[in-house]
Amino acid sequence: MDRIQNHPILGESPVGKSVTFTYDGRELTGYEGEPIAMALKVNGIMIHRYTAKRHEPRGIFCDIGRCTDCVMVVDGQPNVRTCITPLRAGMKVETQYGAGAEPFPENAEDAMRFAKDERGSHPISEDAGKDAREEKHS
Amino acid sequence: MKIERKEFIVVGAGPAGLSAAIEAARSGVSVTVFDENARPGGQLFKQIHKFFGSKEHMAKIRGFRIGEELLREAEEKGVEVVLNATVIGLYREKEIQVQIGTEVHHYKADAILIATGASENMVNFRGWTLPGVIGAGAAQTMMNLYHVKPGNRILMLGSGNVGLVVSYQLMQAGCEVVALVDAAPRIGGYGVHASKVARCGVPFYLSHTIKEAEGTDCVRGVTIAQIDAKYQFIPGTEKHFDVDTICVAVGLSPMTQLLKMDGVEMADTRGGYIPACDETGATSIPGIFAAGDVAGIEEASSAMIEGRMSGEAVAAYLGYASADEKALREKELEESLGALRQGMFAPKNRGKKLEKTDEGIELSEMLLEKGYIGDDEIKRFPGYRAEIKVHPVLECTQNIPCNPCQTACRKDCISIGDNITSLPISVKDSTCIDCGMCVASCSGQAIFLVSENPEKGTGEVTIPYEFLPLPEVGEKGYGLSRSGQRICDATVRRVRTSKAYDGTALVTIEVPIGYTDRARFYRKADEAQ
Ligand SMILES: Cc1cc2nc3c(=O)[nH]c(=O)nc-3n(C[C@H](O)[C@H](O)[C@H](O)COP(=O)(O)OP(=O)(O)OC[C@H]3O[C@@H](n4cnc5c(N)ncnc54)[C@H](O)[C@@H]3O)c2cc1C
Ligand code: SF4
Ligand code: SF4
Ligand code: FES
16 A cells, blocks of 8 residues: 555655565565554555464554554564554564464465454453444444 | 552543643642553544634644644643553552553552543454454554555445544545445434535445455455344345455444453443543542543543543642632533533434434434435525625534634624534624635534626635645636535636645635535546546
């Protein structure tokens, strides 16, 4: 997805310092200090991880560090919330499969089954989604 | 375990938390604010639109500027703000646990305010976990904080103020909003917010919801369908859209987890499952307070006042303010809060189906179902007036707490009166000098300046315009109706920008004389509809 160049209210977007990092071994560039997830998004990358049980793809969802959908393996460390982790030069960013960086034998085949939610949860906001569904249909 | 002492701890640096901190610090209390975010301000920093309310509520100022102002004030008063600090535990002894980095710190305070705001609700549909399905807050974070487009073609689910405002902001960021969908039969947010989206040509599908988000790796399309009164899909009503993003704005829930932890009494209300507290936010545990969205979903304007009331109450609780001082300030703040809690969208009216305005005028059903007022309907509202000379037409037809238009006009062409939820009146026989201040200060972008030139057979309409690129004088295009349809040719006659207009440009188009009552937006000739 593109960066916004000029915005009617916010004016010209600041241009950050361009740095390179790797995504699954591919070299990409982004702005230093912006969230890793934003750098991936402007490079067209939507899938951050595959869930442990059903191997379903997940990407940015809340963008404020709450849902854990965007976690990836960063510099070898799994479960890093890329939406709130600033990008640094030379970072090694990898798709997370379940809890690690080792790809599942198959990936997206069964991804579309109408699945039970496998979103992770923020330490103290886990019941927010549940409330919502009840409210919407009551 | 080392426990650090603090006098007054605030959890959450949003409008409620910061306002409380400022108010308490003003009385001499030493305040520490913790926020899990890297930047303070809470929701305010993503709000780039002009706020409602009246002057004392900072109406017509854009949300992020209000945030900057609060921060400056907090700094000035010596408030300590600790960022990247997630509060993970709260105990009735007024102790908290804070995670900063990988370390957990313990603090004990004499008073604690919980101002953690709200979290976004979710709704389940087939494919709802696909990458490309995002929360409305996420969309705002991407575009308004990080200057990245959330998507190219987007469907919005949810017609509350958040869904409406974010749809508009998505278009400002250069995205295409293909449809606005809501399961409810009527639009939940302000009519003026809906109208500014509708006039850009976005269709509204009420009584519809998402059947399926399509795609295997990420969102490639979406199918919506109509639902009946029992929320069952009606077969044959499916509609498909090619989209790459689905944005969900189906409401907020108070983030009360911390309060539940320490065992304060809770109450099930229209504003959600919230702590039982008095006007000042005092909970069932002495010294523990709650303010802002966490104490009932409302708005930043009310969150700020609630915060101030809590701050004042804490100062009194800690012995910094006398009972008299507290009572005086409380009364003042209560009045200000009371003014915001009036009108059609007041907490007490939630869930009610209203038929008429406070003035007894029948509400526009079209506005509630389609997002725009019917061409004939507008004439029954006091904001409408026909005249040849330039005059304001105020398409603001619901009782909302807002009055910057009245304040903006120095020529008394616009009247609301003392009750800020009354409908604005375009005053008969007043003399409009075409200064444009009302158009630019209207938070709902609902004011148009209209004039006619019968000899020439044309008329002019001045519209608020917050998109890029700005039209150029002399440029030819189309006048769009309230529903965003091309209805006539239009020539751009004037484009005004000014510091006083704060980012809103005023575009004056010339249209054939019969269209001055109908043309409400402009699009350049070669731009796709
Ligand atoms: C799209 C949109 C448009 C809106 N438009 C308007 C408008 O026009 N006018 C208006 O008045 N209002 C508007 N609002 C509503 C307004 O933004 C909120 O009502 C207001 O921000 C609530 O303030 P708050 O301080 O209670 O919470 P928030 O602003 O949500 O702040 C809460 C803060 O607490 C922090 N926090 C939460 N949990 C923890 C924890 N455990 N530890 C540490 N920190 C924590 C969060 O990081 C956050 O910074 C809008 C909201 C949205 C989403
Ligand atoms: S254009 Fe100026 S004078 Fe005319 S109604 Fe608006 S504020 Fe008043
Ligand atoms: S017309 Fe007046 S009351 Fe209505 S939205 Fe605009 S500024 Fe507010
Ligand atoms: S998208 Fe990063 S935690 Fe939700």
